[in-house]
C-alpha cells in the first residue's frame with residue numbers, strides 16, 4: 001500500500017509547509033497521499049508538527065505553502081464547517097452546557113435535519129459506542145472513557161467521509177486505552193471511513209494502523225505499514241523511535257551490491273545491509289533489533305565476542321546487556337526456552353547476527 | 365460468594381455503634397479530633413465576623429428599625445394617645461380630645477419638644493409644624509372649654525385629616541413612611557389612598573432608577589463583551605497590558621472621572637465644540653448631553669464597565685478554544701458556533717457582571733448627583749436628600765429598605781431563572 005496511486009488518493013498533502021511566526025518552519029515539505037478507507041497514523045515525538053498537520057487538514061490552520069486536497073478538490077480556502085470532516089479532540093471538547101443527546105444532534109441540527117431523523121441518527125450513533133443509556137447526561141457526569149465514546153460518536157454521527165483524531169486516548173488508563181483502540185479499529189472497519197490518527201504511543205500506532213507516518217522535525221521520516229516500519233526502518237531516527245534497537249557506528253569501507261562492509265569505531269568490521277548509508281567513506285549507523293541476535297552461536301558472518309554486563313529476568317525472555325564492539329548498551333533478548341543455557345554476569349560469550357538484520361543507515 | 369459479601373454488612377449493621385480501638389465511639393472521637401481545628405478556624409474569622417456585625421448588620425438593622433419606628437410624636441403626646449385609644453377611628457374630636465391636646469401642648473412647651481412633635485406630623489401633613497409651635501406658645505393661657513380655645517388660636521385644628529395623622533403618629537410604630545415612600549397616604553378615615561399627582565415622586569423614580577440601571581447594565585454588557593473576549597483570546601502578555609487600561613479607571617478618583625465627563629459633554633464642552641467646528645450642529649443648538657439622563661448614563665457606563673469586563677474575562681479565559689473548533693468541524697458557521705457554543709458558556713460571567721453592575725447602578729449616588737441635573741436623579745439621590753436636607757430619616761430608611769427589597773427580589777428572580785450557582789465573580 002506504500003506506493004499509493006495519486007489518482008485515487010482521497011487525502012493529499014502536496015509540498016505543504018507551515019510556519020506560525022514567519023521564522024521557523026514547523027512543517028517542512030509534507031507530502032502524503034492516502035486512499036479512501038485507510039487508517040493512517042501520524043506518530044512522532046512531541047512538537048514534531050502532528051497536530052499542526054491535522055489542524056491544517058481540518059481547516060483551523062492555513063498552510064503557508066503547498067496544497068491540501070480532499071477527494072481530489074483543493075480545500076485550502078474552504079472554511080472548516082464546509083469540509084465535512086469529523087474530528088475527535090484530545091480533551092474531547094464535548095459541549096459542557098448540552099446533554100449527550102444535544103451534543104450529538106448539534107451537527108445534524110446545523111445541517112438542517114428534521115427532528116425525527118436526528119433522533120434516530122443520534123440513537124444509532126449512541127448504540128454504536130454502547131452508550132445508549134446515557135443520552136440525557138451532561139458530559140461532566142460521565143467518566144473519561146465514556147466521554148471519549150461520546151466524542152467518537154459525535155464525530156461519526158453526521159457520516160463524515162474522513163475522521164481526524166488527535167491523541168484521543170491520551171487521557172485514558174492503559175487498560176481502557178487498549179479496549180478503546182480495539183473499538184476504534186472495529187468502527188473503522190465496519191463503517192469504512194478514512195481515519196487520520198495522531199498519537200505518540202508507538203504500540204498504539206503499530207496495532208491500529210494500516211500505515212504509519214513517522215514524523216520528526218516537520219517531515220515524514222518514513223511512511224509504511226507497521227511491520228515494514230519495525231523490520232525495515234529507512235533511517236536511524238525511525239529505527240530508534242520504533243521499538244528497541246542496538247546501534248553501532250562506523251564508516252563504510254566497501255560496498256558490494258546490497259551489502260556494505262563497515263569499519264566500526266573499535267577497529268573491527270561488520271557486514272550490514274546497505275539501506276540508506278552513503279558511499280564508501282561516509283559515516284553510518286548500524287541498527288540491529290535485540291531479538292535478531294543469537295547468543296553463544298559459534299558461526300556466522302558477524303560473529304563477535306561479548307561481555308555480559310547485566311541480566312534482567314522478564315519471564316518469557318531474559319534481557320541481557322552486553323558489551324559488543326565497545327558498545328556497553330548492546331541489548332539482546334534471550335528466549336527463556338526449555339533447556340536453554342543461562343548466561344552469568346561477567347561471562348564472556350559469542351554473539352552473532354545475520355547480514356540482513358544489520359541495517360546500515362544514515363546517521364542523523 | 366453471596367454469604368461472604370453479606371456477612372460483613374450484617375455484622376456492621378448488627379453493631380450498635382462503631383468504636384475506635386480504645387472503645388470510644390467513632391463519632392465522638394471524630395468530633396474531638398476536629399473540634400480543635402474548628403475552634404482555631406473560628407478564631408481566625410472572629411475579627412471579620414465582629415467587623416461585619418458592627419459595620420454592616422447593626423447599621424442596616426438600625427436603618428430598617430427606623431423606617432417603622434418614629435417616637436417623635438408619641439413620646440410627647442401621652443394624653444392624646446390615651447384619648448385615641450379610647451375612641452375608634454373617625455370619632456369627632458370632643459372636648460376631652462381638646463383637653464388632652466392642650467395638656468400635651470403644655471408639656472411640649474415645657475420640654476421644648478413642640479418642634480420635634482410638629483415635624484413628625486408635618487411629614488404626613490405638610491404645613492402642620494407651625495400649628496404646633498404657635499398653639500403650644502398660646503396653650504399656657506388657655507382655659508376650658510378647650511375646644512373653643514384651641515380653635516380660636518387656629519381653626520386648622522378642626523381638620524379631620526390632622527386628627528387622623530395624629531392618631532397614627534400617637535403610636536411609635538408605623539407603616540406610614542413606607543406608604544409615603546410608595547406615594548401613598550391615609551385619608552381622614554384611615555384608608556390608604558394615593559397622594560396628589562404633583563406630589564408623586566418615589567414610585568416613578570424607583571421605576572426610572574430600575575430602567576436606567578437596566579439600560580446601563582445593557583450598555584456595559586454590549587461594550588464589555590467584545591473587550592473581555594479580546595482580552596481572553598490575546599496572548600497573556602498583550603492581554604495583561606490591555607487589562608491595565610481596563611483597570612485604569614479604578615486608579616483615578618471617581619470625582620475626577622465624573623468631572624472630566626462634564627468637561628467633555630457640557631454645552632461649551634469639547635464634544636459640542638468639535639461638532640460645531642465641523643458643522644454638524646449649529647452654534648445655537650448645541651446638544652445637551654450632560655445634567656440630564658444622558659449624562660448619567662454615559663458617566664455611569666464608563667465607571668461601571670470594569671465590573672462587567674472582569675467577571676466576563678474570568679469566565680472566558682478558561683474556555684478552551686477547542687469547543688468552538690469542535691463546533692466548526694461539526695458543520696457550524698462561526699456565528700452559529702459563537703451563539704450556540706461560546707455564549708452559553710459565558711452566561712455565568714454575564715450573570716455575575718450584570719448583577720454586579722445593576723446593583724451598583726441602582727444604588728449609585730455621586731455620579732447622578734454631579735451630572736444628572738433634574739432628570740437624571742436616581743432614588744439614592746432622594747435618600748441622600750432625606751438624610752441630609754429634610755432630615756426625615758425614617759422616610760430615607762423606608763426608601764432604602766424598599767431599594768434593598770427590590771434588589772433581593774431581583775436576586776431571587778435571577779436565582780430562579782439562571783441559578784445562583786451559575787454565577788462566577790472571579
Ligand SMILES: Nc1ncnc2c1ncn2[C@@H]1O[C@H](COP(=O)(O)OP(=O)(O)OP(=O)(O)O)[C@@H](O)[C@H]1O
Pocket residue numbers: 020021026044045046047048049050051052053200
Ligand atoms: N499556535 C501556535 N503558534 C506558534 N507555534 C505553534 C503553535 N502551535 C504549535 N506551535 C509550534 O509548532 C510546533 C509543532 O506543534 P504541534 O502542536 O503540531 O506538535 P505535535 O506534534 O502535535 O506535538 P504533541 O505530540 O506534543 O502534541 C511546536 O514547536 C509548537 O511549539
Ligand SMILES: [Mg+2]
Pocket residue numbers: 050051052166
Ligand atoms: Mg499535538
